[in-house]
Amino acid sequence: MEKNQIQPIDINGNHFKRAGFVLVLMAGTFLTIINQTLLVTALPKIMSDLDINAIDAQWLITSFMLISGIMIPTSAFLLNTITNRTLFFVAMGSFAVGTVICALSTTYNTLLLGRIIQAIGSGLMIPLMQTLMFLVYPAERRGEAMGLVGIVIAFSPAIAPTVSGWIVDYYDWRYLFYILLPIVGVNILLAFFYMKNIINLTKPKLDFFSLFLSSLGLGSLLYGINVAGNVGWQNEITWISCIIGIVVIIIFSRRQLKITQPFLELRVFKSRTFTLSTIIVAIIFMTMIGSEILLPIYTQSIKEYSALQSGLILLPGALVLGVISPIAGKLFDKYGIKKIAMIGMLILTIASFPFLWLTKETAIWWIVCLYSLRMLGMGLVMMPLATAGINALPNELISHGSAINNTVRQVFASLGAAIMVGVMSATITRYSNDYEGISLPSLLKGLNNGFMSAFILIVIAFILCFLLKSPIYIKKEE
Structure with missing residues (x-):
């Protein structure tokens, strides 16, 4: 060597x-x-x-x-x-x-x-x-x-x-x-x-105009999504901000494809592997962030645990994720992306399903085990997929690929929290009695439906994994 x-x-x-x-x-x-x-x-x-x-x-x-x-x-x-x-x-x-x-x-x-x-x-x-x-x-x-x-x-x-x-x-x-x-x-x-x-x-x-469009579009979209997570999707500010953000981002994207020196090289999306992997990772990440918001609500509001105890319940899963990530990276280097992605998504899908049926009597050890298993599946999928996507790009586009990959993940993380909390809040409103306020059954129903939205997203990501190819790591797409 x-x-x-x-x-x-x-x-x-x-x-x-x-x-x-x-x-x-x-x-x-x-x-x-x-x-x-x-x-x-x-x-x-x-x-x-x-x-x-x-x-x-x-x-x-x-x-x-x-x-x-x-x-x-x-x-x-x-x-x-x-x-x-x-x-x-x-x-x-x-x-x-x-x-x-x-x-x-x-x-x-x-x-x-x-x-x-x-x-x-x-x-x-x-x-x-x-x-x-x-x-x-x-x-x-x-x-x-x-x-x-x-x-x-x-x-x-x-x-x-x-x-x-x-x-x-x-x-x-x-x-x-x-x-x-x-x-x-x-x-x-x-x-x-x-x-x-x-x-x-x-x-x-x-290109100062591209910088302006990027900041305005992304800022408006993220602001609208975050407002939705706090006050709901029906709020006027949510819709106006999101629409402005989407329109400006479209204008920004069209400009990048026309100018000779783009501020952000969107031609990376010509790579099928990069596009697919970025979408799948973003979906998985949004369910992870959303779940990290819903689970503390369950443990503190339903189980009546403290903030520290609630955090400790999530800790084993975080440790599993930290341990499996470098192992998953080495497995990717050895076997390619498709096999490891399919195994990881299968584990993630199976471990996510029981969260649709949480009750007040659900044992904490069971939640800890399921959450840790979810983190195991995520650890097997997220970084190997991100690697496969950016690996499909030539070296001169890696900085652009990394920027786009992280931007999409940031937007989807906010979107995941807003969707899951939004579904939970809408369910609580539907099932609560106006005179009694939020009841325990309505809160549980809201949490279960919030996790159901995450499960549906995970299934979509699982299906997308079937479209992946597993090239040798040193092969670059044309």
Whole structure:
């Protein structure tokens, strides 16, 4: 085996150690992603401390998702304009500044500002890591690389509610940010030694109108979906925002296909493998995020567990996901995508069905086992599929593929939460007595129907898996 197959090479032709490079990337992305769901269980304490209502509190999460989602498509342009080392420091520096502001905040506006600055770094880090991980590993080991990516992307939001629940039960909510600061500092310090430039810059011309359309379209769509998750799909703001977002995104897409230097290269969708895998992964991810919202509602409202106990119920599944992701990556490298995807989807489908029949008497150990089995199925499918999709692209389109892959996943994650919570809320409204408020049977019916919507989506994703081909990892589509 040649030396350049063992060690990666930077843009100057110098070999460097992959381990340190990967560690810095994964740690940085883990810290930024965990903040997406870190405040979920802390919102009641923040509302009380800062004297704000539920709508204002929800904006601390919504704003993070919006800004992060808007920044993701921009990453493809930035990765070809400034060095990846500089972009890493910009992303982590922004996240660090935002974290300091959040930790020191004494007012709602200050906390919201800190979350927005954090989100800028998070939106850049996610596609940056995925692109660099693809380029720093040879083609025959990209499944392994994306298995490591899977640990970060799926594992970090899964453990955030548990960590958050423990901290807010015993300490001030600001410690959610204080504990991050020294870790962020150490990671930035290590990056000075281990982060290398591995992308040859093409320095495309910035099309400001495309940037405007991308931000407006994606921002409007994400805002509308998030509003739907909070107040329902019947709300005027929901429909107007979603329609504006969809129309602007269509205009943006048509422009990208016409200009010579597109802001975001949509021709990646010419790859059948990339298109199919992106859709399937997005559907699976939306059911994962939606389930992580519904299950705590069940355990806290029906089983009357605390936020910490509720988080601990999800923890074994998160651990299973973290363990299986790198294993699934190696299996992909060895056997290709179709077999492992079909096995993973079968496990996910079987494990999801019993959630349609939850009752107050359902044993917690049974829920923990089923949820862990669902995470096993997801771990076998998500990152191998993402790998197969991006592997089908030439190297010069990987940054665009990563940006699009993450953008679609971000939109579908918000959509999944809005659909499942929307179905639950509509069912509760239908079966509740106006004079008695929300009854236990109506809440259970709502939760079961919410999980039914997830099950239907999983079945659709399973069917789409039959359309996959399983090329050898080094084969590129024409």
